[in-house]
Amino acid sequence: MNKPRYLVVDDENLLRENLALLLSSQEDCEVFQARNAYEALDILKKYPIDLALIDINMPGLSGLELLRIIRKDGYQIPVILMTGYPSLDLTVEALREGANDFLIKPFTSQQLLEIIARFKQKNKTSKSEYDDILELLKRKTQEQTLLFTISDRLIKCDSLSTLYDEIIKLQQEFIPSEEIVFYLFDQEKGVLIPTSWAGFKERPSEILIEEANPVSKSVRERLPYLIPQKDNEKATLIVPFLIRGEIFGAFVLCRQENFSREELFLANLIGERSAPLVENFILYESIVLNLHDALRALVKVLEAKDPYTKEHSERVTRYAVLLARELGLSDDEIECLRVAGHLHDIGKVGIPDAILLKPGRLTSDEFEIIKAHPLIGAEIVGHIGLLAEEAKIIKYHHERWDGKGYPTGLAGRDIPLLSRVLAVADAFDAMTSKRPYRPAMSFIDAIQEIKKGKGSQFDPEIVQIFVSIFQDLTRGEEDESRVVSSVVT
Ligand SMILES: [Fe+2]
Structure with missing residues (x-):
């Protein structure tokens, strides 16, 4: 036949x-x-x-x-x-x-x-x-x-790392295994990097793509491998993870019992279903990163025009993040503050240089113009919609606890918490930076000034925490610039 x-x-x-x-x-x-x-x-x-x-x-x-x-x-x-x-x-x-x-x-x-x-x-x-x-x-x-x-x-995941973990969980639920690793492929280094895993005491090792082992071979050939259990070796299932036909990583599952072809199909299916979501998250994150870079470059240009504000945003962010950590804020809030801190004065691009770079004190009319910068900044940053929360923090960074700030005159807890944090950090750096019309204030004196603003200009609770951190940091430290650089963001 x-x-x-x-x-x-x-x-x-x-x-x-x-x-x-x-x-x-x-x-x-x-x-x-x-x-x-x-x-x-x-x-x-x-x-x-x-x-x-x-x-x-x-x-x-x-x-x-x-x-x-x-x-x-x-x-x-x-x-x-x-x-x-x-x-x-x-x-x-x-x-x-x-x-x-x-x-x-x-x-x-x-x-x-x-x-x-x-x-x-x-x-x-x-x-x-x-x-x-x-x-x-x-x-x-x-x-x-x-x-x-x-x-x-998969669709319920709200970040890349939770998505990676969910993929691993699904694999484990549908294909019971003792060990599982999801590797991502670093194309530049030619290395498979463990990104999410279960069943290991320690982080699994990285794998060189050129090495002669089944995982590398499976990835290079873009073919899944079913390796049966033999002697003391566990059975292994290797499934390459592809996005639009390009190698992006691999799943490796191990257990005593052999894997079936159905399980191979299933492992591959979970990879296939998650690929577009992974791609979307990566695209989204790269867009946000590019946006941050572009906006930060704009701030750098702004600060470069005026030697007195050089690296002001960088320092303000460091102080603000330190404060936020001490206040016990979440990682997401700290990340938001980090972005807002770097961009808080970006609205000054909309202020004429004659006012912005004026060597002497500003007239009241000129000050009115300067007061527009939080609103301009919020508009620039919030324009694309990706940084809505950051835009809000920027908008209110010159409000005062007693309601006498600008641009809206919000008071107390109506001012977003992160704006209140930023306000203290901003004032402290402004005072300890040299100006054309006055020398830089010492850290000790600036701390006293911040204390004076407790309950009027600043949130009293934040001032208290600020004072405790900075008094500790400056104690016995002669060189204040070393204090600044010791504040890690
Ligand atoms: Fe400002």
Whole structure:
């Protein structure tokens, strides 16, 4: 008897190769692979194919269009369509075009083999079409539930690190393992870096991509590996993690018991479903970082114009972060304060140089113009919408506890807490910096001035904490610049 000939058409290399591997591992058969509809049609012309597995979503001609051509050309071969996104409309259309069955990604090897076996015995079976459809629906429901669970859990993550941890958790829940590591690939260094893991006492080691080991090999070849348990070695499952076909990392799972092909499909599916989310987070974070860099460059230009304000924002941020830590603020609040601190005077780009760089004291009219800088700053920073919280802090950094500040005259706790923190740090640095019309005040004297502003200009609680920190830092320290540099942000 002739060997059965299968055709697998899928643009996703990993899936296509896995399928081919699975089919050829089950029986003595020939498996042809096509990356797109055109390659598939070429193969069909050359070889008598017994069954075709065709992905619906492919660039160029879709799986449905390919099916249409196959039927138009008179090929009677059974066609099983594969899709990750089934809908009733699609199912009806596919059946109308002559599809014989459906496989919803992710499918298990058992499901695939069952379908193939059914086609082989098609003429002998007594099962009615009605039973077939019922079974198909039941299977689809199970698969959809699984897909929904995975997507629902991943979509709830609000940062890259929580997403990485959730991916690991999902892998562990669906594929019980004793050890699991999610590596990210550092392309420049050629190293796989452990990013999230479970089941290890210590951080797993980094892996050089050029090394001769199964993980590196799997990543280089972009192919998953199933390594069976042997002697004292645990069974290992390695799945490369790809984003738009590019290597981004890998999952490695280990346990005593061997992994199945279904588990490999599942591990790969979790990777596939999380890839677009990981990509989105990375894009978002790089946009925010670029924005921070651009705005900070603007502040640097501003400060470079005036030697008296050189690195003012840098120092204010250091003091403010120190205060925030002492106040027990969260990491997110501190991060927000760090950004707002660096950008708090960015609104001065909107103030004419004649006023901004005036060597003497300002007239009251000139001061009125200067007073616009918190609002201008908030507008610049808040404009894109990515830094809304930071914009708010900047807007109120010149408000006073007694309500006599600017631009709005907010008082007490109505002023955002981080603006109140920034106000103390800002005043302290202004006092201890040299001005054209006065020398720099010593730290000791400036601390006294801050104390005087307790309950009038500044939040009393923040002043108290500020004084305790700075009195400790300046005690016995002759060189005040060393105090500044010891304040780490
Ligand atoms: Fe300011």
